[in-house]
Amino acid sequence: MKTLEAIFNDIEELFGIGCLDRVKKMIADNQSYRIEGQEGAKWVMPELSSSAWLDPYDTASNLTNAIAQLEANADLIHQEYHQARELNILTPYDHYLGRREKWDGLYLFKGEEWTPESSQYFSASRAKLETNFTDLLCPLLEVHFSVLGPRAHIPPHSDLWNFTLNLHLAIDIPSNCDITVNGETREWQKGKVLLFDYSFIHEARNQSDSERVCLLMDIWHPDLTVAEKYALTSFVQLLRGS
Known part of the structure; x- marks a missing residue:
C-alpha cells in the first residue's frame, strides 16, 4: 500500500505543486484553524468558508442545480x-458516537457503494441522485433516510470534520421539530433542503408524536478542489485502514 506522502506526490504531479497546501496544513496543525463551535470536531481544514449554516441556493457554489433537482424530485x-x-426495513442509525434510542436509518449509500436496498426499493430516487450528485457526494460517508422517533432528542455534538457538509431533504416533518447548529435554530420544511457544516456543534429535536424523516447526504464542501478531494479521500481511507 502506498504511503500518504507518495499519494500526495502523485496528486501534485497531476495537479501541480501547492495544490494540497490546505490539506497539509490541516494534517500538520489541526488546532489553529478552529473557530467557536468547532472545538469537538476531529479535523478542521483551513481556508474553507466557516459558516455553520450555508445557503443551499447560493449561485456562487456548484450545488445550485443539484439541489434544485433534488427538491423537484x-x-x-x-x-x-x-x-x-x-x-x-429500518435499522438503528449507526452514528460514530454510538447508537441512540429512537434514531433509525435506511441506507442508500454506505461503505463507498450504493446499498442493495437502493436498487431494490429506491431505483428511481437513486437514478436521480446518481445523475445530479455524482461529483458532489463524498464516497467516505453516507446517503440515508434519518428517522427521528417521537419525543426523541439528538444531544449536542460535533461530527468528524468540516470538509464535507450535511444536506437534509425534508421528507416527513411534523410540528415541533427543529435543529440547532452553533446556537441558531431552524425548522425543516417538507420538500426543501437545509445545508450546514456539521463540524459545528449541533442537535436535533422531535417534540411531536410522529416520526421526523429527512434524506441526509454527505456532500463535499463546495470550496474544495478536485485535487483536495482525492487527497482527503486517501487520507481518511488510510486512517481507517482501508
Whole structure:
C-alpha cells in the first residue's frame, strides 16, 4: 500500500505543486484553524468558508442545480420511502458516537457503494441522485433516510470534520421539530433542503408524536478542489485502514 506522502506526490504531479497546501496544513496543525463551535470536531481544514449554516441556493457554489433537482424530485423520493417504510426495513442509525434510542436509518449509500436496498426499493430516487450528485457526494460517508422517533432528542455534538457538509431533504416533518447548529435554530420544511457544516456543534429535536424523516447526504464542501478531494479521500481511507 502506498504511503500518504507518495499519494500526495502523485496528486501534485497531476495537479501541480501547492495544490494540497490546505490539506497539509490541516494534517500538520489541526488546532489553529478552529473557530467557536468547532472545538469537538476531529479535523478542521483551513481556508474553507466557516459558516455553520450555508445557503443551499447560493449561485456562487456548484450545488445550485443539484439541489434544485433534488427538491423537484422530493415527491418521488417521498413516495419510494413510504413504500419501503411499510416493509419495516429500518435499522438503528449507526452514528460514530454510538447508537441512540429512537434514531433509525435506511441506507442508500454506505461503505463507498450504493446499498442493495437502493436498487431494490429506491431505483428511481437513486437514478436521480446518481445523475445530479455524482461529483458532489463524498464516497467516505453516507446517503440515508434519518428517522427521528417521537419525543426523541439528538444531544449536542460535533461530527468528524468540516470538509464535507450535511444536506437534509425534508421528507416527513411534523410540528415541533427543529435543529440547532452553533446556537441558531431552524425548522425543516417538507420538500426543501437545509445545508450546514456539521463540524459545528449541533442537535436535533422531535417534540411531536410522529416520526421526523429527512434524506441526509454527505456532500463535499463546495470550496474544495478536485485535487483536495482525492487527497482527503486517501487520507481518511488510510486512517481507517482501508
